[in-house]
Amino acid sequence: MGLHMRRSLLALVVSQLVWFGAPGFAQDAAPAVGGVAPSATDKPLSEFPYTPGLDVSAMDTTANPCNDFYQYSCGGWIKNNPIPADQARWSVYGKLYQDNQRFLWGILDNLSKKTSGNSANQQKIGDYFAACMDEDAVDKRGAQPLQPLLAAIDGMQSKADLAAVLAQIHLTTGDAGTFFGFSADQDFSNSDQVIAFAMGGGLGLPERDYYTKQDAKSKELRQQYLDHVQRMFELLGEAPALAQSHAKLVLRIETTLAQSTLSVVDKRDPYKMFHKMPVAKLQALTPGFDWGTYLKASALSNDSAINVTEPKFYQALARLWASAKLDDIKTYMRWHVVHAQAGALSKAYVQENFNFFGKTLRGTPQLQPRWKRCVALVDAQLGEALGQEFVDRAFGPELKKRTLVMTEQIEQAMHDELQQLDWMSPATKRKAEEKLKAIVNKIGYPDTWRDYSSVAIARDDFYGNAQRATRFEVRRTLNKIGKPLDRGEWGMTPPTVNAYYSAQMNDINFPAGVLQPPLFDPKMDDAPGYGNTGGTIGHELVHGFDDEGRQFDAKGNLKNWWTPQDNSKFQQRAQCIVNQYAKYVVVDNIKINSKLTLGEDMADLGGMVLAWTAWKVQSAVVKPESRDGFTPEQRFFIGFAQWACENNRPEDLRVQAATDPHSPGKYRVNGVVVNLPEFGKAFACKPDAAMVSAKPCRVW
Numbered sequence: 001m002g003l004h005m006r007r008s009l010l011a012l013v014v015s016q017l018v019w020f021g022a023p024g025f026a027q028d029a030a031p032a033v034g035g036v037a038p039s040a041t042d043k044p045l046s047e048f049p050y051t052p053g054l055d056v057s058a059m060d061t062t063a064n065p066c067n068d069f070y071q072y073s074c075g076g077w078i079k080n081n082p083i084p085a086d087q088a089r090w091s092v093y094g095k096l097y098q099d100n101q102r103f104l105w106g107i108l109d110n111l112s113k114k115t116s117g118n119s120a121n122q123q124k125i126g127d128y129f130a131a132c133m134d135e136d137a138v139d140k141r142g143a144q145p146l147q148p149l150l151a152a153i154d155g156m157q158s159k160a161d162l163a164a165v166l167a168q169i170h171l172t173t174g175d176a177g178t179f180f181g182f183s184a185d186q187d188f189s190n191s192d193q194v195i196a197f198a199m200g201g202g203l204g205l206p207e208r209d210y211y212t213k214q215d216a217k218s219k220e221l222r223q224q225y226l227d228h229v230q231r232m233f234e235l236l237g238e239a240p241a242l243a244q245s246h247a248k249l250v251l252r253i254e255t256t257l258a259q260s261t262l263s264v265v266d267k268r269d270p271y272k273m274f275h276k277m278p279v280a281k282l283q284a285l286t287p288g289f290d291w292g293t294y295l296k297a298s299a300l301s302n303d304s305a306i307n308v309t310e311p312k313f314y315q316a317l318a319r320l321w322a323s324a325k326l327d328d329i330k331t332y333m334r335w336h337v338v339h340a341q342a343g344a345l346s347k348a349y350v351q352e353n354f355n356f357f358g359k360t361l362r363g364t365p366q367l368q369p370r371w372k373r374c375v376a377l378v379d380a381q382l383g384e385a386l387g388q389e390f391v392d393r394a395f396g397p398e399l400k401k402r403t404l405v406m407t408e409q410i411e412q413a414m415h416d417e418l419q420q421l422d423w424m425s426p427a428t429k430r431k432a433e434e435k436l437k438a439i440v441n442k443i444g445y446p447d448t449w450r451d452y453s454s455v456a457i458a459r460d461d462f463y464g465n466a467q468r469a470t471r472f473e474v475r476r477t478l479n480k481i482g483k484p485l486d487r488g489e490w491g492m493t494p495p496t497v498n499a500y501y502s503a504q505m506n507d508i509n510f511p512a513g514v515l516q517p518p519l520f521d522p523k524m525d526d527a528p529g530y531g532n533t534g535g536t537i538g539h540e541l542v543h544g545f546d547d548e549g550r551q552f553d554a555k556g557n558l559k560n561w562w563t564p565q566d567n568s569k570f571q572q573r574a575q576c577i578v579n580q581y582a583k584y585v586v587v588d589n590i591k592i593n594s595k596l597t598l599g600e601d602m603a604d605l606g607g608m609v610l611a612w613t614a615w616k617v618q619s620a621v622v623k624p625e626s627r628d629g630f631t632p633e634q635r636f637f638i639g640f641a642q643w644a645c646e647n648n649r650p651e652d653l654r655v656q657a658a659t660d661p662h663s664p665g666k667y668r669v670n671g672v673v674v675n676l677p678e679f680g681k682a683f684a685c686k687p688d689a690a691m692v693s694a695k696p697c698r699v700w
């Protein structure tokens, strides 16, 4: 789970595609069927448990705040909250998400048992949940639901059949793992229009470097991956020797694709990810692959423009298709189909999938209980129907109003900040101001709910439900191509414990799920609330002006609005943050890839600057008081730090270091406060203290 996630350029597309087989959080939550007995305390919730927004018992007051503020604020939490066996990591966010899940479980459990009075949507999510929970029925079908796709692959007579079969796989699985990803998103150069996106993909491991790094750990992991792929082929009925050779073949093909894939840092550069071209040009890049057939099978015309995010990747793909044997292509496709759908199949597939992606890759000892996986699936597939139920019960108009007031205060703080900024020229300031004014605030849930009336859900057909919901989502996305943009759309569901900024929509989005205690606690005094939720709002807002977001204008178009001088001054300030975070260790001897985390680190710092200013304004309205032995200023910072308390497994930290644009929680706290003189003052830190920087970084 990317906490305080900025919507990366393609995240919306990818999150719609990913629900079963992809790495990351979706993998951990994938619907596997395991032998985990529900514990006695594992019960649905009818009400949220209350956790205060500032929790003194979560602190370690024996630590010196000026020496390690994270330990001081979170030491108690770290001690009292060991990582549950079914989690890769554990955090304040993760815990709240689990509470949300339990609450949603209660809703779904009731709806699935209710025999009359359900609305059409309530009936759908109740039936989906019931079908998903029916393990016996799922187990009885084994891998039989895969047969139509496997038969289509098997039936390919020549490479000329590839395009049609690939389109069928992409429509059915919604997965970018089979050779490439294909979806729709806003045109970088005209944000009002939606165009097709042909993207990289084709990998089973989380990121390209997993295929090329030569250290001992990486080599060991590749061997474990080979073993896993082999076992999946064996489950499909292949003899061990054949399955082993097939696994090697898969790794060879994926390695070839990885070598032509952009790095995670390069993928943050929108210019490197934007190559709009007519279909004919994409066709010229990939001779031998029939795009006309692929587009037709996807119900798309071939006269619209396509953003080919990574042209070199497509050239490599074309070379691969030309040189590989048809049988090898089929083998690779079989692997990706079973990989993408493993979570929806019987126990053996689910467990094997978890053993590698959960246990080996992330260090999680135990598969999540089935109810969690089913709740996560309803949220992933019918999220706005479930979200409606969540909002009705957990997010009133009063909460929405309070969040909006705080958001407007933060935006006012950004306006004031811009006015007095000493390094930016008036010309660039005017453009920044224009962008700030254009930002749309989305709070809690969408104004218009998604219409699921065309998705058929049957109470006795889990796999069919999952497939129909995927097809609905893939088609809904592709249907946007060539049409004007719906600016009301959300990229996260209402129960999500996260928030995002979209550079192309130029909006900030705070789902109802993240506006709950302890993150947003209306019972608490203002100080910790502004430190925590104020900081989150500021964080998302600053994403509009971080190294990536600043390249888009007020309308969400990729367009340079900076004077050359201001541009280089921005770069200098950004470099200060890059240098600072590059020194922090994630795990073992792996340091933060601070070019990857720059946008998040910048948003963390800028967000706190804005939250502080907004809180000072609010303090003139409601006079702050000392509580629990802490001054209001101290409470502001403790409230801020306590969103980030977490425990991590070393395996998961290694994945994070390679793929996550966020720094670990410790540095998201300590890395920020060292740059804020207000912090040192609040805790009377000496100038040479660890939490006081002699030359603080500051962009916004």
Ligand SMILES: [Zn+2]
Residues within 6 Å of the ligand: 003, 004, 005, 006, 539, 540, 543, 600, 603
């Ligand atoms: Zn962020």
